[in-house]
Amino acid sequence: MPPRRHLLKLPVAALVTALLAAGPVAAPTPAAAATGQDYCAGRCLDVLPPGENGNATLMDILGNRAFGTRPAHTADQLGPYEGLAAAYPGLTDSQLRSFFNDASFGVPADQVASTSRPRTDVTIVRDKATGVPHIAGTTRYGTEFGAGYAAAQDRLWVMDLFRHVGRGQLSGFAGGAAANRQLEQSFWQAAPYTEQELQTQIDAIASQGDRARQALADANAYLDGINQYIREAYNSRTFPGEYDLTGHIDPITNAGGIDPFKLTDLVALASVVGALFGAGGGGELASAQVKQAAEARYGTEAGDAVWQSLREADDPEAVQTLHDGQSFPYAEPPAQPVGTAMPDPGSVVPERMIYDATGTGSQTAATAAAGAPGVLPGNLLTAKHGMSNALLVSGRYTDDGHPVAVFGPQTGYFAPQLLLLEEIQGPGISARGAAFAGLSFYVQLGRGQDYGWSATSAGQDITDTYAVPLCTTDGSPVTLASNSYLWHGQCLPLDRLERKNSWAPTTADSTAAGSYTLVMYRSDYGLVTARGTVGGKPVAFTSLRSSYRHEADSIIGFQMLNDPGAVHDPASFQQAGQNINYTFNWFYADSAHIAYYNSGSNPVRAAGVDPGLPISAEPAYEWRDFDPATNTARYTPPTEHPQSVDQDYYISWNNKQADDYAAAGFGNGSVHRGNLLDDRVKALVRSGTKVSRVSLTQAMESAALTDLRGEDVLPDLLRVITSAPVTDPALAAAVQKLQTWRGDGTQRRETSAGSHRYADADAIRTMDAWWPLLADGVFRPGLGDPLFGALTGALQINESPSGGQTGATSGTSSANESIPHKGSAFQYGWWSYLDKDLRGVLGDPVAGPLARPYCGGGDLSACRTVLLDTLRQALARTPAQVYPGDGDCVAGDQWCADTIIQRPLGGVTDPKSTWQNRPTYQQVVQFPTHR
Template sequence: MSRLSRTVAVFAVAAVVGTGLTAPPASARHAPLPEPAPDYCGEQCHDILPPGQSGNATFIELIGHLLFGTLPKHSGDQLDAYDELAARYSSLTTDTIDEFFNDHSFGVPADQVERSYRPREDVTIVRDKSTGAPHITGTTRSGTMFGAGYAAAEDKLFLMDVMRRAGRGTVSSFAGGAPANRALEQQFFAAAPYTEEELQQQLDDVARKGERGAQAIEDLESYVEGINAYIEKAHRGRYFPGEYVATGHIDAITNKGRIEPFKPTDIVVLAALIGAQFGGGGGNEVQNAIARLELHERFGVERGEEIWRVFRAENDPEAISTIHDGQVFPYGNAPEDPEGVVWPDRGSVIEQQLVFDPTGSAAERVDTAAKNAAPRRHDVPRPDSDDQTEVLRGIFDDGVLPESLGRARGMSNALVVSGAHTDSGHPVAVFGPQTGYFAPQLLTLQELQGPGISSKGASFAGLSFYTLLGRGQDYAWSATTAGQDIIDTYTVELCEPDGGPATIHSSSYLFRGECVPMRTVERHNEWEPNLGDSTPKGSYRLVSFRTHYGPVTHRGTVDGKPVAFTTVRSTFLHEIDSIIGFQKFNDPEAITSAEDFQRAAHDINFTFNWFYVDADDAAYFNSGANVVRPPQVDPSMPIASDPAYEWEGWNPDDNTARYMSFEEHPHSINQDYYISWNNKQAPGTAGALPEKGAVHRGDLLDHRIAERLEAGDTFDRVSLTQVMAEAGVTDLRAERVLPDLLRLIDTEPVDDPELAARVDELREWSEDGGRRVETERGSHVYEHASAIQLMDAWWPLLVRGMFEPELGTPAYQALTDVLRINESPSGWQNGEPGLQSGQGHQGSAFQHGWFGQVSKDVRVALGDDVPGGLDESLCGGGDASACRQVLLDTLAEAAVTPAEEVYPGDAECEAGDQWCADAIVHSKIGGIGHKKVTWQNRPTYQQVVEFPSRR
């Protein structure tokens, strides 16, 4: 068959599937409009969610996108406005703010209705013209929840389907064994390896939590009914997502096949996946122990502990905190003389095996580093494809799950100014979560109105029976990931039931004096090549070994005895418990004040920073199932599995314990301002990772607000948005570390004229704001491009040059396993000079890095008084002149590093293309991709709100 005839055949198949049926039948589109709910925002609420609301595409729309780049309606219509703010924020006004954000008011004006319809008699869904988002109004509560499920499936069904399988560890069986699919299902299964009985038990436990618990389960069940109603109608009408054809689940011509209905336990799986990804902290204790051991080996215990203390930055006196009003909230700190710490034997630790019995393509190693270095292409039409399979291979040739989905990220950011410091006298907030850039977006927009519920905003697709981040009638709220330590590592001694000698591979362990078998939870994945998958057939088993103290993550020896290291998470077996707090957020009768909101947030066991505003008050609360540990336990280290070191009140049967009270959680009302960019919550609260130290990206927000308030200025929605946007295009290293590096260099003249010129380039960039912005909109060339390239090349060389000679290679590399050295917009590095370890186009940057560690060490070398620093610098062995030479030598090496090495290129970009290396790419979970947009360090869903009145 010729290429032309094959292409015609593709369209013939697509036409059978997609004949005019890209939406529900027209007869369903003319339901009467409901009366809008009370709204006290006065058109002063705005939001945005790129790339767009719609995440479903029919088979014919997938073909059109792959061949010609066309996009389904509302799949990308918020991307340009989001992109534009990076270039135009400085000229923003109250009259132009709606050019960059959507109207976040309740209801839809009659002239803005795109369609209205009733999926069943007790609910009306209205879609607006601007975003296509659903405004759902139920005459019954069940109808409201049913409508939420129906609308979620309309917009994001395939995404929801893939995610429920990712959480169960069964993506490969569903969509093929591509390396990305396998890598992600392994990661998520390892975090929450539940049986179906345990998933159901979570639902049963919530149902017994009083009236709200019973109502939550009824809401969830009605929501699932709505999802399944859409699945049935869409399948019958042939307007279901085209990916089901591409994955071979439905025949394009006969319509035979099946979209598996959703179950309530699928919602628990999604909650577990999202909670593990965004709402936990800790679990890095084995890596911490290995790094400390290497420091002890190099320097001895006393000096090694001094260096660890500075690197760890557990309670760095220079760290900014969200709470800065004098309150102190101790949590997660190491005692001076800890007990029960377990030190693994050097070189003995191995990761727990997860994959067993691989056959076929499963026997190929999943190389995460290689995938990081070369992400897949997302938006390349294939008009010269030879046949249908080749055309569709653009959808799933690398899997349905992008590697970036599993990358830890912060939910940033929040800027809130109390009414005492605003032009209007009402609090102003600019806040939103950073959930990554995906196509479709993990979040979905909605308005929910019905008995006991009145809200509008964003929710994770598949969890949208409540609005998770958004606004009520006269209040708004948002969150950032907090990451305080709710995960501990216990060390269990391995044994054999017959009393024989144990090995590190033994599958029994000592629990309170008895040798008991580990519990295993298994998933079997088997796949055949499907229509859009080039991966050969294969299969494997995933096996999680579980103990009373949680899943096994590592094995090794301690004093020669074989042990297993396990992680127990306080939210393990309890992810769905947070449903009650979210239910309250949506209930106008439950939230009538800032303290009501804080109390509701306390019902959420995930580790989030919550921010709230109404017309009078601004508030903050740090949620999480914060366990009460024995005072002698160091939560940053592996702990002996002894009852003396277990959480207070811990019940191993259901993983419950004693938790910190409301009063012990960081919280505040009407502090002058609040910022959060995943920084330290409050003085006394330890971070689970050592990035919350002397230099943190939160500094970019904090000083911009603090300095204006100190000068007597006030804020409005525009000026607060501008603070966010300017910080979002600023290189943290240039603003907060480079000035001190230049101070040390400037202690003597730079003799080499060429090197002196490069130093001046860096100085000019820093003095001009250290921003990564285009020369003009759309130029794809940065201002100060040469200086930016120099910094990107210099940083990994600088960090290694400053620290490795003194630390020694084993300790330096071990510390980079605890905290990678850099997370710049163009990628992240983990210790190797000049190596671009990952170039994920992820948008969010500068969360992780040795920024504070470099800053402190350079200032110590300069002779500054550095709170929390060492007595003498590691750089240059404590000699300032030698440290200065390290800076110059590494800078000279960076200056001759070709752009092609600094920005090595990938499937998205040519090597050496600086702007492209930084650019944001929406990673595909399905068949629709989007254009690259300029980098900005900004939330993916964002609200700008100011309430002029209240109930």
């Protein structure tokens, strides 16, 4: 591979001239696609912005930069997706297709845009409306070959990026920009694998039966399709132009190349997906620090009660997906925990990961953070991202007696998107929907012949922190720097996993040359994430995740979801879900039933262990039947996973699953983003009016535009404030605007489509400025600085649409709070704490209350003073202070600060769109018939 060159300095005219000399590529002859049986009768819809086409040649990229042009189908789903925000109140059934694609199987002959046959046993038809590939094979091999070929056509550059991300090698591939380094470091920390370990996952699958062997055959055929496209695209110069711009291929001579894909690349890609969306737990050190700070503040017994109330592990007021009384006990905090290993206060030091840094790689963290942006967001893994949602209603309550579902994953907004759309039809496969780029040999979320399915990230606790005693093999004194540990009485060396990265200078991001070595240490108790002392003795704090070294295992469950012979009813759907070890909530709808299943490898823990705190690394406290050689253990049986068939309705927005199914981490209390869905769907079901695809879509979109703080906490705030007359004219005027906004539904909606101005703009700005000041003013005096700071480390204060409202004083902000333009909002915040505390002050009944009052010490008058004082501070902040501006928006532009930006993963950018708190990929389905 040649070194990257300073390609952006080449004259645009010279590049265009050279590329034009290659001549045009002939278009294939259109033809219709073969399809499987379709029982949806045109009532299945979907949308995935910005567009299906993620392949821009160098000429396309240069045209986009010079003239704003884009290749066909690059952003054609963005307009309909955005348009629903303004149109949803008056939505009709006939208008649904104005905002969603027709997700029927096949392509009518008059809607065929192109047809290609990369082999004689497969046909790829793309439709005129969206350019989605409809892959039909006469053999299993040909079908999967076509899926790989189509994936490379649409997402080759993104696939290449993520196979390097999954190996911790992004900087060497795409340049040493600060964000690239940050991202590869976070993934290397979560899943550091040698090539042999990636291969071991493949070898393990091969021994798991016929379905597993078929899955490997499918993956190999898929790779063959990818690699054939790479060869053809290289010879015809139709490959993504990012390879030119990063120096992997010379734009004039065509020297260079694209490395072929292999099976271990797919495992690396799967590890990225698993780390992003399919894990849970791991916050035990942060939880321990909150507990210690609470006990230091209030004493051991009272402090422990404060910590437990803030943790809200099984809060009785938390919104739940299963609301019919089913109980699924898991990961509950025991009354008398055993084996807890609390770190000595102030002793915890994060594990060093960067060694031998030179050049750009030797910058300090602060310098690097201010550096050039990378091809991917540096905080893609480390930031807390809201994920996905689902709304399903039983046919007992619908307009035609058949269930309705509106559901989809929130995977962030990127250009090209991380997901792609496809239809796959072949022997044993019949599905249409979305799949992660590079793993699209099966549809992962979508529809089959007579059923639809989707998922939300569940995040139940499958990751534990162990305090592993350090030791030395030569009898020298044990220190935090010791790299051996005790395992069942033996002193063993920690495994050292290395990744050496170096990068050449680039003009694309003004990055100088540099290099470093990424190092992770691993024990039989998992990866070392920090060091410290317990009882004065040096320990390594490790992270043990049940899905580590098993990210590829879920291939079998996804295969089943695509197989019409395997999934045909709720029970078979739940069986497919059980074969997926990622922590997901799975939802299903056919013509007669809706169903739910929570997947994941839930380890069976030793009796009395609290999984919410660090655990002593001793045999008595290990996972039952734990085998470190294979990272396997005894897992809870399928009957103990939350599940249900035909509940009146289901909602999920990454909320708590069921009674006694303890939440991992903090933030599942009385106010959660899931309330926005639950309140609306419950009202629909209980209204007596039959639910339709339109009304359920309206419920989703209403929630998508609503400020959670405004709907569920502002009423408490206003009751406290108006418990006495507000005499200050400025405060009274602000209170009136907030009351008006509340009456208008506390939404963040444009005054009219395209106006780029919010209705109730002043009230929204007041709430944005007020919330972090409220949290500080209400809680810091009672918690004290150490506990307040520890709590912000466990649960961020705010996740507003624009980001940036992180508080006025140190200790109130989190890096996660300041992510702009990401769309997802209101999952993580102190909403529940304010709600419970204020209701307590007002004398309302509170189930699962905080252990002590905070606002004004529980006195209504004193609390009212705190609220008015912080409101006054909020009103003093100018629009430019509340919305400080960035490279995409001028300071003070409220609408722009909220806007969703498809963060570019390549050379083509897309327009901003109005804010919505909504899945990235979304389906609307209602099956009228069944096999």
